[in-house]
Amino acid sequence: MRIRIVDAFTDRPFAGNPAGVLLLDSFPDDAWLQKVAVEVNHAETAFTHPLPADGEADWALRWFTPTTEVALCGHATLAAAHVLHTTGAHRGPVRFTTRSGVLVATPGDDGSITLDFPTAPLTPVAAPNGVAEALGAEPLATFDTGPNTGDLLIEVADERTVLGLTPDHKALARYSKRGIITTARAEARGYDFVSRCFFPNVGIDEDPVTGSAHTALAPFWSERLGRTTLTGLQASPRSGLVRTELRGERTHLTGHAVTVVDGELLA
16 A cells, blocks of 8 residues: 655645655544554644545545544645645545535646635634743733634744744643644745644644644734735744635635655555
């Protein structure tokens, strides 16, 4: 069985967010899927298989971290679409049926892929007691991102604060279902806002580049900056760029991907 490792939201190897991708005939039992995700040991592994023609979707798609299945994942969706397109397994826009509904990935002429995802509903909330100490920075504004992701979005003072965060990951785990998105307005050219994402509740202390987080970052920054099309830098050590376009209840996320490993799974 072929297995690929794809770096997503980057146009060069060893950057962006790596994801495992397996093209299957059907989904085996969940225990096997979880064991493969543990073996791959990246933030997510994507499992996908073709569906009958003339349905609402072309492929079924599931995502697993090393500890659990998740309801929404951007970078592994981008990685799966990249593998389908580069191997010729699918041509043109691909419709995935997922736990978050049907998600469409459309290839661009420049080699990019655009994901059509649900926009996260942002609800202002009071900063929980202790979150500033766990994060290592004082929140300026705090939002719940809704049931699909279950994150806490925290705006901090500036880009330098985001870059300098050294949070207590164990302490952060008590403040949201999945994790914490931190963000600030950009201070450099080439992108409009900066973020870092910490997801200790699903086994990922810091995610390199998080597509699903940008379904919350896009409406947050579009309102403040007065533009529907933006570029976000996720400033993890690997780093990556996500172009966002807010379209009401849907958000488009655009990025590139690179296959770095193409091998054989023997188990």
